[in-house]
Amino acid sequence: MIAFDWDPLKAAANLRKHRVSFEEAKSVFYDEFAVQFFDEDHSTDEERFILLGMSAGAKLLLVCHCEREQETVVRIISARKATKRESAFYRGKSTMKAEYDLAKLKSRKNPYASKLKKPVTIRLSEDVVEYFKGMAIESGVPYQSLINLYLRDCLATNRRVQIKWPEAG
8 A cells, every 4th residue: 555645834835836736646646547757857865756647636747756665655745737748748649858858757657556546347338438438539538547537536525426216105
């Protein structure tokens, strides 16, 4: 299991500056399509990484972090919305040349998602699948990720399905 931590003062400053909470940044680690890069420029005192991925709020974020305690704790250092170039890189449509030249950095598939997600089999009606597949085409985000994002949003907002059973009579 992976735990997350951060400096509360740094989190507040990040929210003011970038309008991204570390709580939302944490959700990027669940994105199985996120890409992690080693941040050599900022790894003088400790190894730092950059994770580019989709948050539970359906925002593409760049999250700087480090690993502690034999990779069981992820410490979030900063988070911001991805630039247009970073967004294009995430969607496989271009190489990078700006802020972080991600094209030059060695990358790997998100190493955290498999530790944070549990595979399940679920039967969905065709119209639900088609709805999310349509959204996937529009957004460039795989439909299974969109379904997970929607369910995570329900969890975050404590949204409940209103079920009304017919009265026996």
